[in-house]
Amino acid sequence: xxxxxxxxxxxxxxxxxxxxxxxxxxxxxxxxxxxxxxxxxxxxxxxxxxxxxxxxxxxxxxxxxxxxxxxxxxxxxxxxxxxxxxxxxxxxxxxxxxxxxxxxxxxxxxxxxxxxxxxxxxxxxxxxxxxxxxxxxxxxxxxxxxxxxxxxxxxxxxxxxxxxxxxxxxxxxxxxxxxxxxxxxxxxxxxxxxxxxxxxxxxxxxxxxxxxxxxxxxxxxxxxxxxxxxxxxxxxxxxxxxxxxxxxxxxxxxxxxxxxxxxxxxxxxxxxxxxxxxxxxxxxxxxxxxxxxxxxxxxxxxxxxxxxxxxxxxxxxxxxxxxxxxxxxxxxxxxxxxxxxxxxxxxxxxxxxxxxxxxxxxxxxxxxxxxxxxxxxxxxxxxxxxxxxxxxxxxxxxxxxxxxxxxxxxxxxxxxxxxxxxxxxxxxxxxxxxxxxx
Amino acid sequence: xxxxxxxxxxxxxxxxxxxxxxxxxxxxxxxxxxxxxxxxxxxxxxxxxxxxxxxxxxxxxxxxxxxxxxxxxxxxxxxxxxxxxxxxxxxxxxxxxxxxxxxxxxxxxxxxxxxxxxxxxxxxxxxxxxxxxxxxxxxxxxxxxxxxxxxxxxxxxxxxxxxxxxxxxxxxxxxxxxxxxxxxxxxxxxxxxxxxxxxxxxxxxxxxxxxxxxxxxxxxxxxxxxxxxxxxxxxxxxxxxxxxxxxxxxxxxxxxxxxxxxxxxxxxxxxxxxxxxxxxxxxxxxxxxxxxxxxxxxxxxxxxxxxxxxxxxxxxxxxxxxxxxxxxxxxxxxxxxxxxxxxxxxxxxxxxxxxxxxxxxxxxxxxxxxxxxxx
Numbered sequence: 001x002x003x004x005x006x007x008x009x010x011x012x013x014x015x016x017x018x019x020x021x022x023x024x025x026x027x028x029x030x031x032x033x034x035x036x037x038x039x040x041x042x043x044x045x046x047x048x049x050x051x052x053x054x055x056x057x058x059x060x061x062x063x064x065x066x067x068x069x070x071x072x073x074x075x076x077x078x079x080x081x082x083x084x085x086x087x088x089x090x091x092x093x094x095x096x097x098x099x100x101x102x103x104x105x106x107x108x109x110x111x112x113x114x115x116x117x118x119x120x121x122x123x124x125x126x127x128x129x130x131x132x133x134x135x136x137x138x139x140x141x142x143x144x145x146x147x148x149x150x151x152x153x154x155x156x157x158x159x160x161x162x163x164x165x166x167x168x169x170x171x172x173x174x175x176x177x178x179x180x181x182x183x184x185x186x187x188x189x190x191x192x193x194x195x196x197x198x199x200x201x202x203x204x205x206x207x208x209x210x211x212x213x214x215x216x217x218x219x220x221x222x223x224x225x226x227x228x229x230x231x232x233x234x235x236x237x238x239x240x241x242x243x244x245x246x247x248x249x250x251x252x253x254x255x256x257x258x259x260x261x262x263x264x265x266x267x268x269x270x271x272x273x274x275x276x277x278x279x280x281x282x283x284x285x286x287x288x289x290x291x292x293x294x295x296x297x298x299x300x301x302x303x304x305x306x307x308x309x310x311x312x313x314x315x316x317x318x319x320x321x322x323x324x325x326x327x328x329x330x331x332x333x334x335x336x337x338x339x340x341x342x343x344x345x346x347x348x349x350x351x352x353x354x355x356x357x358x359x360x361x362x363x364x365x366x367x368x369x370x371x372x373x374x375x376x377x378x379x380x381x382x383x384x385x386x387x388x389x390x391x392x393x394x395x396x397x398x399x400x401x402x403x404x405x406x407x408x409x410x411x412x413x414x415x416x417x418x419x420x421x422x423x424x425x426x427x428x429x430x431x432x433x434x435x436x437x438x
Numbered sequence: 439x440x441x442x443x444x445x446x447x448x449x450x451x452x453x454x455x456x457x458x459x460x461x462x463x464x465x466x467x468x469x470x471x472x473x474x475x476x477x478x479x480x481x482x483x484x485x486x487x488x489x490x491x492x493x494x495x496x497x498x499x500x501x502x503x504x505x506x507x508x509x510x511x512x513x514x515x516x517x518x519x520x521x522x523x524x525x526x527x528x529x530x531x532x533x534x535x536x537x538x539x540x541x542x543x544x545x546x547x548x549x550x551x552x553x554x555x556x557x558x559x560x561x562x563x564x565x566x567x568x569x570x571x572x573x574x575x576x577x578x579x580x581x582x583x584x585x586x587x588x589x590x591x592x593x594x595x596x597x598x599x600x601x602x603x604x605x606x607x608x609x610x611x612x613x614x615x616x617x618x619x620x621x622x623x624x625x626x627x628x629x630x631x632x633x634x635x636x637x638x639x640x641x642x643x644x645x646x647x648x649x650x651x652x653x654x655x656x657x658x659x660x661x662x663x664x665x666x667x668x669x670x671x672x673x674x675x676x677x678x679x680x681x682x683x684x685x686x687x688x689x690x691x692x693x694x695x696x697x698x699x700x701x702x703x704x705x706x707x708x709x710x711x712x713x714x715x716x717x718x719x720x721x722x723x724x725x726x727x728x729x730x731x732x733x734x735x736x737x738x739x740x741x742x743x744x745x746x747x748x749x750x751x752x753x754x755x756x757x758x759x760x761x762x763x764x765x766x767x768x769x770x771x772x773x774x775x776x777x778x779x780x781x782x783x784x785x786x787x788x789x790x791x792x793x794x795x796x797x798x799x800x801x802x803x804x805x806x807x808x809x810x811x812x813x
Binding site for chain 1: 470474479481483634639
C-alpha cells in the first residue's frame with residue numbers, strides 16, 4: 001500500500017512539474033553585442049592534430065562567453081593557414097594566405113536564423129601563380145579603384161629574389177596586372193621588388209616593404225620600393241638600414257604613408273618598421289616634386305629595449321606600434337606624427353605582440369586585444385616539424401585584452417592551451433580602425 | 439485513509455490526463471528552412487515567443503493573402519501590399535473597404551528586421567506583432583472584428599491545422615504573430631546593387647556616378663559634389679538604424695503652418711513635429727508614388743524636391759539645410775544645386791536597387807494562386 005501511495009504521489013509531482021515548466025515564460029534573450037566579437041585566423045598545430053580555420057570569437061571580458069569560439073570554420077583542404085584578414089571598402093571579407101594554392105581568398109559571411117554571423121564559405125582566388133599573400137590595400141589611381149595585394153613569394157618559392165604586387169579589379173577579383181621586378185632581372189641600380197609585405201599609398205605613390213623570403217632562410221630584405229600608380233610600375237628602391245643588431249639585414253616589414261587623411265595638415269611621409277633592425281624610420285615625401293628624402297631613424301629598439309617592431313594601427317587620435325620583443329604595444333599621439341610622442345603607458349602584451357583590434361565592452365569600456373604570435377610556427381620541444389628556433393620564442397599563441405585608457409591587462413586567452421591551435425591574425429567583426437596596416 | 443488514497447489517485451489521474459493533453463496538443467514547429475540574410479545588413483532579433491519557423495511563416499503567408507481577414511471578405515493585406523510593386527500598391531493614398539482615400543501612402547514591406555523598430559509612417563507601434571492587427575480593425579482599411587475573424591478562421595479546417603502546427607490556438611495574438619513571421623521573411627538582397635557589392639557585376643558609368651553622388655555629403659571646400667542622400671538613408675538597403683528614433687526626419691516637404699504632427703503624435707515632443715519614418719530605398723523604382731502622402735509621382739520629382747523644393751520649418755533636418763553644392767548657398771532657400779546630369783545619375787543609381795527576384799519569389803507570393811495552378 002505504501003509503494004502504491006508513493007507512485008501516486010510521484011506521478012502528481014512529475015505531472016505538476018511538467019505543467020509548471022510548460023507554463024513558465026521563457027526569459028527574453030538579449031542578443032550578444034557583436035561589437036566585441038572578432039574574426040580570428042587559427043593555425044592547426046601538427047603535433048596537436050588540429051586544422052587551420054577561421055573562427056568567430058567573443059572578446060568581451062564582461063561576458064560569460066568571453067574567450068568562447070562561436071563558430072570555427074575549418075579550412076581542411078589547406079596545408080597552410082590563411083594569413084591576414086581585410087574588409088574591402090564595400091564590406092567584402094578577404095584573407096591573404098600562406099598556402100601556395102590559396103594565397104588570396106574571399107570569405108563569405110552571412111547571418112543565420114537567429115541573426116548571428118556565420119562563416120558560410122571561402123573561395124580561393126586566381127592570383128596568376130603569385131604566392132604567399134601578405135597585405136591588401138584598396139586605393140584609387142587615376143579615378144579607378146584597385147585592390148593591391150603583396151605576394152611575398154612572387155611567382156614561386158623557388159625564386160630566391162621573388163615577390164610581386166598583384167593589382168586586382170575590386171569588383172570581379174580578376175588580376176589586372178602583376179607588378180614584379182626581380183633584382184636579378186633588372187639592371188644594377190634600378191628599382192626592384194623583393195619579398196614585399198607592408199603596403200601603403202598616398203595619391204599616386206605606393207610604398208611596399210621588402211621583408212624576408214617566405215622560407216625564412218633564403219634571403220632578407222633591407223629596402224622599400226616606391227611604385228608609380230599611374231604606370232603601375234616600380235620607380236625607386238630606398239635602403240632603410242644602418243646598424244644590424246642581430247646581424248641580419250633590417251627587414252622592413254610594415255609601412256605607413258602618413259597623410260592628411262590620417263593626420264590633419266601633416267606633411268606626407270612614410271613610416272617604416274624594420275623587423276630585424278628593431279627600428280622605426282621616417283622618409284619625408286616632397287609632394288611638389290614627388291621625391292622621397294633620405295630615411296631618418298626615429299626609434300631605435302636597441303636603446304629602448306624592444307625588438308621586432310611589426311604593425312601600425314590607429315584610432316582617431318593615437319598610433320599604435322607592436323613590438324614582438326618583449327611583447328609590447330607602444331602608443332603615440334596621432335597629431336604629433338611623424339614624431340613619435342608617447343600618448344600613454346606601454347601595453348604589456350606577450351612575446352610576439354603583433355596584430356590588434358579596438359572595441360568596446362558591453363558596459364562601454366574601451367578595449368584593445370593584442371594577438372601575440374610572430375609567425376605561429378612550432379617549437380622543437382613539441383616535436384613540431386615547423387620549428388624555427390628564433391620564431392618559436394616569439395610565439396605566445398595568445399590574445400591579451402587590455403583597458404585602452406590605462407593599458408592595464410584584463411584577460412588572456414591562450415589558444416594553444418585552450419584550443420590546441422595558434423592564432424595567426426585578428427580582425428574585429430566589423431573591421432578595424434582607419435589605418436589598419438597601411 | 440481510503441478517502442485520502444482515493445483523492446490522491448483522482449488527482450494523479452486528472453493531472454496525467456491534463457499533462458498528456460497539453461503535451462500532445464503543443465505544436466512542435468520547425469526552424470525555418472534555407473534562411474540566410476546578408477551579413478552587412480547587421481544584427482537582427484526576432485521575438486523569443488515568435489521565432490521564424492516553417493509553420494508560422496506558412497500560416498502568416500496564407501493569412502496575408504486571404505480576404506477573409508477583411509470585414510467584407512474581399513480585401514487581403516496583399517490588396518495594398520502587392521508583391522509585384524515590392525509590397526506597395528502604386529496609389530497616392532490607398533483605399534480599403536470604405537473606399538475612402540487613406541491619409542498615407544502604403545509603405546513597402548521589405549527587410550523589416552532591420553531599421554527602426556517603430557512601424558507606420560509616424561512610428562506609432564513598436565513591433566510588427568503590434569502593427570499586424572491595426573490595419574485589420576481599422577474601419578477604413580479592412581474593417582474586421584477580430585472575434586468574428588477568429589470564428590471565421592476556426593471554421594476553416596486548413597486554418598485549424600495550420601494554427602495547430604504553428605502556435606496552437608486560433609486567437610488574435612497568434613494571427614498577429616503569424617503575419618509578422620511571414621513579413622520578417624520578406625528579405626530582398628539580390629538587386630543590381632547587391633550584385634555589384636558582391637562583385638558579380640559592374641555598374642554603368644552613369645549608375646556609378648550616381649552612387650558616388652548618393653553617398654557624398656556636398657563639401658564645397660573640398661570640391662566634393664554630393665546628393666546628400668546617405669545622411670538620412672544611411673542604411674538604404676534595409677531601413678536605417680534601429681536606435682531609438684534615428685530613422686525619422688523632416689525632409690522639408692511642408693512649411694511650418696502645414697507640418698503634420700508625424701512623430702510628435704507618438705512622443706509628444708515639439709522637436710518631433712513633422713518627422714516621418716525614412717523609408718528603405720530598396721526597390722524604390724517600384725514603389726511610386728513617393729513620400730508619406732504620395733505627393734510625388736516620379737523619382738525625378740523627388741530629386742527636384744531635394745534640389746529646389748525644400749520648405750523651411752523649425753524641425754527641418756539640419757543636414758538638409760546645410761547641404762549645398764555651391765559656395766555661399768542661401769540658407770533661407772536650401773538647395774542641393776545639382777545639375778540635371780547629376781540628378782539623372784542619382785535616379786539611375788536608385789534603379790539599381792530594384793530586386794527583380796524579390797518581386798517574383800514564389801516564397802512570398804499568393805499561395806491561393808499557387809494552389810489553383812497545382813490543381
